Every structure is written in structure tokens, then in C-alpha cells.
Amino acid sequence: MGETESNILDRFTLKDIKELADQLGVAGLAGSIRRYTASTYQQFIDTLYSDLNSIVSTLQENPELRKDDGEDRLTLEILSILRGMGYAAGHETKIGGHTDLSVRGKNNYLWIGEAKIHGSYDYLFQGFQQLCTRYTTGDTNQDCGALIIYIKNKNCAAVVKEWRERITAQGLTNLSISDCEDRPDFVFHTTHTHERSGTPFNVKHIGISLYFNPQDKGKAPIT
């Protein structure tokens, strides 16, 4: 390490880190400061969801690589990136059962994600129920989770819209639904009374578009 490089690193500021994060494309670096300094559960969740947004973008960029992947394989990819960012993320961690994705933070913070490849809306509801009635406690610092929906069929927005209507019709206690500002056609939020805790439980429903059916290579037209 040359002396000049050493001097530069001695004066490494937050601005330098952010600029390098942009230039180098290191996963999660831009959000790392918020991750280190989050000091409430809501800040932990907000930062996690911001990082998950980035991960979803990464997954969606190459659907051709993932067209044969099952739920576990896709979830393991999310897990791997979260761990690289420094998250205490787990897969198949035993919390009431074997959770697809869990993230722990300080002060007993816990977030659980249940992942499903969309096949039917009953299957998605089964995942929602696993999340809300099997895995989560609904306790303080543990009242947020997500249903991660891998959508390999076309028209991802229609799937999410239909799912939103279906969940509304399930008769959940004190259900409220709100839009997601970042990805309004593919993500929404629900809050309902958690059966076990009796307190509000917040679920983010995240649609991930993995449809791949390129139509640029076909038979030559008949002339």
C-alpha cells in the first residue's frame, strides 16, 4: 500500500464511501451507513426493505438465469446477498417451523419472510398463513414480515392486483391495505390483527417478476 493511498484512506469520509459505492457496484454499500446506525425496529425494517428493493432489482435483471430455479434456490440467492451485506439472515431457521428467510437485528429485532412461487392464490394464502400463524410471534420488535412472491408467469402486475383482491376477501381481523410508493404495481402492504399476539402485524407483499419468454428468435417468415 503506497503512502499516497494510505493518506487518502485516512481521510475516507461518508461521501467517499457513497461515491465508491456508485462506482464499484458493491452490493449494499450505499445503504450500509443506515444499516449500522438504525437504532429502532422501524429503522431496521425500513433499511431492510430498502436493501430488499435492491436485491429484487438484481434478481429481476436476469430472469433467464433463474427460469429453472425452485423456491429454495431463489430464496438462497436473496439470503446470500443479505449475508454479504452483513445481515444476520437465515434460511430454514427453526422459528415455529422452518422459515424461508429470517433476519435478526439487535434488541431482539426479528423479521421473517415467507417465499412462494406463484402457482395458485390458495398457495399464496397458505404462505401468508404460515407467516402469520406459524412462524411469527407478533411481539414488539417482531411485528413485521413479508410474503415474497416469485412470479414466473406473464403480467406480474395482474397477479399482484388479483392477490391483493383475494387477501382482502379472506376475512382477516382489522385488515388495512396500503400502497407501496416505490413499486406500486408489484408491492403492497397489509396490516391485520395477529391471532397469537392480538396486536397489529404488518406484512409486505413483494412481487418479483421472473417471467422469461423472449420472442426475438423464431422461424424465418415464409416469403
Place this chain on the structure above:
Amino acid sequence: MKLDHALATIAEDIRPSENQKVFACLAEYVFAHKKDIKHLTYSSIAQVIGTQRPEMLLQVAQYLSGERVKLLEMKFELIIDDNIIPLDDETVYHAEITGSLIHPDTGYPVKDYDRYIYPYFIPSREIENG
């Protein structure tokens, strides 16, 4: 967190595998010098792990400061004209979210605040004798 557990976690998480020794090198250094380390800069970390690649330096620091292994704790100082003021996590988080940092002493916003915040690292409280 004990050293052998940290090293096993690094072996599980870090790919490609040839990068693992860089992460392990810093982990071993932190455990060996945990009582002496008071202010570990990025420059010091770069010398310990012997890298000239900023992306590797930042990745190693990010991973070892995260909750997954939690060997390091990231701290922040506001340094303007040789005046050094420690900043707590809540202040830095708020600045990152709002884009504005209020100077703790003057009460006025610091223009381009992120040019004046310097991160450094200390061993985390989770390190046990390993």
C-alpha cells in the same frame, strides 16, 4: 462470537472462496488486538489485509461490521477544521435519511455534511475470548 465461529461463518458466506482469507485475516487481527484497538481506520484495515482494491476493503469492513458476525462496530466523527465531535448512531441515521446534519454545537445545518463525517471502527462488544 468466538474466533472459530467467526471463521466458520466467513467460510460459509464468502464467495469466491479465495476471498475468504482476506476476511479471515481481519477477523484474526481484531481478535488478537481487541484490547488495543481504539480507532481502526480504513487505512489501517487496508494495511492489515494487504489489499489495494477499494471494493474489497469496503466489502470486508461492511461484512465484519454487520450483525452476521459483528466483530467491528462502526463509529463516526464530525471533523471540521481539526475540531472533532463524535456523532451517535441516531444522528447519523437521521442525517442519511433527511440529507441534513445539524451541527451538535452550533445548531446550524452542515453543508455537504458527508464530506466531514469520518467513519472508524472499534471491536464490538460481542467479541468473547476466542
